[in-house]
Structure formats: structure tokens, C-alpha cells
Amino acid sequence: MHIYLQPNGFLNKLLQMRRDIFQAIADPTRRAIIALIALQAMTPNAIAENFNTTRQAVSKHLRILTECELVKQESHGREIYYSLEIEKMKEIDKWLEQYRKIWESRFTQLDELLLNIKKQKK
């Protein structure tokens, strides 16, 4: 049996992944971290300097962002640099695009309904 035919395996992964992304951006500090490292790769210390919070708190946010695969780590010498996974951020836009499409299709339905009502009135 092929791995991609396992019941629900692929779909569950897909759904789980999307949920994680939204958990990641639901927090204002994590959104600020994303905005920071979108500009350049940064070390945890450099990131922490921008917040009135502990280094541990920033590390926790970075861990969540890493788990959601929104950020990636790269080692340069003894330092670890965090940078943004642009492709993953695009997932969010894709998701929002779906939401937009739903509104487009329901408004097209409304156009048809309005037209039918106007015809009946005549």
C-alpha cells in the first residue's frame, strides 16, 4: 500500500499544519517577531532586545514558530540565526484567498437572486 493512500494521513497533516500556522500568528509578540525577522535573519538575543520580555519568553515564541515551520534556524559559528520561511507565510495568504472566493461565489448567487426577484416583480 502506498503511503499517500493511508486513510486520512495526508489530509490530517494538511489540516494540522494550517491550524498551527494560525496559532502562530494569533499572538501579537509572535507577529512582531515575524515582522522583525522578515527583514533579516537574527539571533535570539538580537530579537529579545526588541521586546520588554525575558529571553526565555522569546525562546518559547521562537520554538512555537519553528514547530509551525514558519521560521528556520541556521548556524553560523556558535550563533543560531532565525529567518522567515516565506513559503509558509504564503500558506496564510492562500487560505485567505479561499475565504475571499467563498464571498465571491455567494455574492454571485445573490446577484442571480436579485435579478430573479426583479423579473418576478415586473
Add this chain to the structure above:
Amino acid sequence: MSTNSELDFTVDKAAKTVIIKREFDADLSLVWDAFTKAELLDQWLPPKPMTAKTKYQDFKVGGKRFYAMITPEGKELWAIQEYTSITPKTNFKMYNAFADKDENPELPGSEWDHTFSEHDGTTEVNITIYNESLERLERILDGFTKGMKMSLSNLENLLATLSKK
């Protein structure tokens, strides 16, 4: 008639708000009815292949609409809308929350604000939807696409069963 009305759709993630603007080629009172009368809402609001049914509606401040979106498989996704402000043919606000079939709401919900204005026989509608959490915003979409996902998951199961033979 013009059929190429542009949909204005923006998501302000920081403000947790979705802003929607659209013009309709119909007069104000007709568009107002389409957004406020359950028998009309049920006809256009559910994105195909979903359908909708309203159990009851009481369109007044403090009144509610209790309705369900129904997936092609027949699963009912219930929601309650409570009207919090109504200015006839101009504006209405409501609080929307998912619910179970016994009308128990799942909080938090979202705040909806609709504004209507007419220009030369066309009616502009502005909607803002404020969500407590982006996660919840995601669940709204999930509800709409559940029908499709279930079909896909049925197909996956079917393929898995067949491949075992």
C-alpha cells in the same frame, strides 16, 4: 446591466477584522431584504454545494436567527445570530456564533456590521467582521469547506480499501 461588480476584500490581521465591500445592481430595499430576511438569506448565503435552513428568525434588536448550513452529506452546522442594532435600510449589527443543534452557542463568536447605501439604482454594501481570534476565522472557512473535505476523505478511505485487495 453590469455584472462585473468588484469585490473589495481585505483582511486586517492585526485588527482581527475582515472588510468586505460590494455593489449590487438592485435598489436599496431589495438588497436590504436579501440581507435581513431568512427566506432570502438561505438562498444565497450557503456557498454551493452547501444549502441552508433557518429554524426561526426574529429580526429586531435582541432577536435572533437560528440556522444551519448543510453539507452535501447532510451534516448540519448550526449558528446563532443575535441582532444588536438595527437602523432600517441603513445599518444592522449582529453577533454571530457557532452552536449545537440545541442552540447552545460556542463562544467567542464574531461581530458583524453591515452598512447599506444607494447610488443611482445600485446599492453598496459594506461589511466588517470582527473576530476574537484568527483561529476562529479559520474555523468559519473550515465549516464551509467541510462538505468538500468529507468527500475527499471518503475518497481516500475508498482508495485505501481498494488498494488493500
